[in-house]
Amino acid sequence: MSELPLIHWNEEGDARHARWRSEAGLPPPPKVQVADDTMNADLAYRLACEGTALLWRGDYQNARQLLQAMARRVDRKPKKPRPRPSDAKEAFHQHRQAQARRARILGMLLLPFDAGHHLPLRRAPDVADACEEAYGPAPEPYVASLRELLGLIGAHEWRKKGVEIPALGARIHPHYGVFSPVRGEYIDLVATAPLPAGVVAFDIGTGTGVLAALLAKRGVQRVVATDQDDRALHCARDNLTRLGCAHRVELLNADLFPQGQASLIVCNPPWLPARPSSPVEAAVYDPDSRMLRGFLAGLASHLSAGGEGWLILSDFAEHLGLRTRAELNALFDAAGLKVLGRLDARPRHPKASDPDDPLHAARSKEVTSLWRLAVR
Known part of the structure; x- marks a missing residue:
């Protein structure tokens, strides 16, 4: 943990410090005030808005209730309605700004952890397993936000329960x-698209390994799955072992393509060309469409004769004004690719039909496509 920064505060007349953990890569807050069960939500919210973090020394369940009360204040609609965004792109940027502000304010409620990920608070749950999975060992005390801890606990439960994949x-x-492969429509597209002839496939950016497993289940004799994230590779290895197809899938730490050629190359890049605010968002946001551009630019040289590249991409970015269909077609042309066909699916997630979602106008039009590409 020696590479982690320190967070400093004063308590009972003494200057204290501990290691600072933030999965979002945020620096430790410069102003820290000790808080307990006597602090009310209005004061906590005001201090957080002003940039003062609150290091909690009270009851753990009371801290959760305080965080919920602060969230209600963040989400409260302003008395004076804001001007409506002029277009979908402006609505998206306003939404991202609101999300960032919400995360910043709610991230100001901090918890102290002892070595071994133990929470020295009344009524605190055992969070050691959830923290160990995300952080690794904790040989010394540290401080992290309650909001981040709740995310770790939620991820731990998802990891235990799993996500049902009908395909x-x-x-x-x-x-x-x-x-997490909760957007099942893109998996269904891979499950039904006609396989090209050949025995080798590449899965670029494998993540949980779900598409590599699906290709193996469909009869592909050898799948080479790549990812740059060690967490993803560990996760994929665990899933492929559970599913009994690890012997048919080779996992590699690589930036996009492995060496060699394949008759089928599949890629499900991040769908939105915007900058992620944390490493966790890197699966959704891809600055300047780096992964999309890299996949298309290198596809032709890695396809064997008669092979296909399957690009799985939502047009959500197009409806938000972040990318046009003409720009996507231009990327195909520049890479020497032609479109053999396209399979489409409408999203099934709850936000797609929620009129109160700030991006509903774009979400209601979204289509996820599997583009079948070949060398021109």
């Missing part, structure tokens, strides 16, 4: 920081 007839167990 596999089994569950995928996502690890913390690895994108």
